[in-house]
Every structure is written in C-alpha cells, then in structure tokens.
Amino acid sequence: MSEEVIYAHLKFPESRKTENIQELDRFEIKAPPVSSHVWRQIALTLTFLCLLLLIGLGPLGSIWHKCKPCPNHWLWYKNNCYLFSETRQTWQDSATSCSSQNASLLQIKEKSTLEFVKSQKLYYYWLGLSPRQDDKNSGENIISSARLKRYMNDINKMFCGYIYATNIFYVPCTERHLLACEKKANPVKAESVLMSEDPDREM
Structure with missing residues (x-):
C-alpha cells in the first residue's frame, strides 16, 4: 500500500x-487575420x-x-568646353564650324590647358593659330598658341597649324584636318541647380 x-x-x-x-x-488569444x-x-x-x-x-x-556647363558631346575641363570632331575640313571651314557653335578653334594659352590637350593625344587637329605665309617652325614642340589674328592675305596661299601629339606642324590651310573647338563653360552654381526652375541658358 x-x-x-x-x-x-x-x-x-x-x-x-x-x-x-x-x-x-x-x-490562448490568437491575432485576427489582416x-x-x-x-x-x-x-x-x-x-x-x-x-x-x-x-x-x-x-x-x-x-x-x-545647368550642365557644356553642350552634349563636348568635354568639360576647368573653365572651358572642348569639342573634338572626326570631320575633316579645311582650316577656314573648321574655323567657321566652331564659330557657328559660338566657339573658336582650339588655342592653348594656359599650362593647365596644355596638360589637358596632351592627355587627349590629339593627332591632325587644327589649332587656332594665325595663318602664316610659310611653314617655318613646323614640328616645333607645343608650348602655347598665340591668339588668332586677322589675316590680310589670301588664306588659300597660307599655312595653318595643326597639333600632332605634342608638336605643331604647318601645312597649306586648304588641307583637310580634324576639328577642335573650344569655348567658355557656363558657370554652374549649387543654388541654380536646386532653386532655379528655368535657367536662361542652355549648357
């Protein structure tokens, strides 16, 4: 027991x-189905x-x-916009093409621009150098290009400069080379991107 x-x-x-x-x-309390x-x-x-x-x-x-500082297909570097076209034209036609886009043929006036141009490895691109009556100094190392001056003689009988890597060569202006244009970049400000709804210039 x-x-x-x-x-x-x-x-x-x-x-x-x-x-x-x-x-x-x-x-147990169960939650009701949702x-x-x-x-x-x-x-x-x-x-x-x-x-x-x-x-x-x-x-x-x-x-x-x-508010982009440069138009489409243009490169932006520092304060300038650059266009490198594959179209081959005479020097005068190239200058006219750049002018029609509110630009000019490439000129190298600053050391920073020179470094940028060298980095692009340009071959056979017209420069905005004043046409000459001869081809002296052809093949000189590129340091800077003088401002374009008005030419008084017949352009068809003159020599124009083009860039080949780090050298400048002079050939008859009637030859056809590639097009390099430059123009000032439009300023871009942070407040214009955030506050402005209708910028008055196209970049």
Missing part, C-alpha cells in the same frame, strides 16, 4: 503540468508615394540637364 501512495505522489505533478498546458491552450481591405490601402498608399517621387524627379532632371 505504501508503494501505491508513493506512485500517486510521483505521478501527480505530471498530471498537473498537462492540465496547465491544456488550460493555456484553451485561453483583412484584404488593409492590404489594399497599404498598396494604394505606396503607389501614390511612388508617383509623387516620379513627378518630383522630372523637374529636377530637366533643371540639371539645363
């Missing part, structure tokens, strides 16, 4: 644990926010496009 009592005492805690678990299961109406509202809100972002990015993109 004493064995049975011990057995009952040993089993009792186990049965109480089971009862406690069953009670917890009975009273209705499809709530998900629909969330999806609509996110879609609306995406549309607002897209609408806002449009004007910012157009402002940035208008």
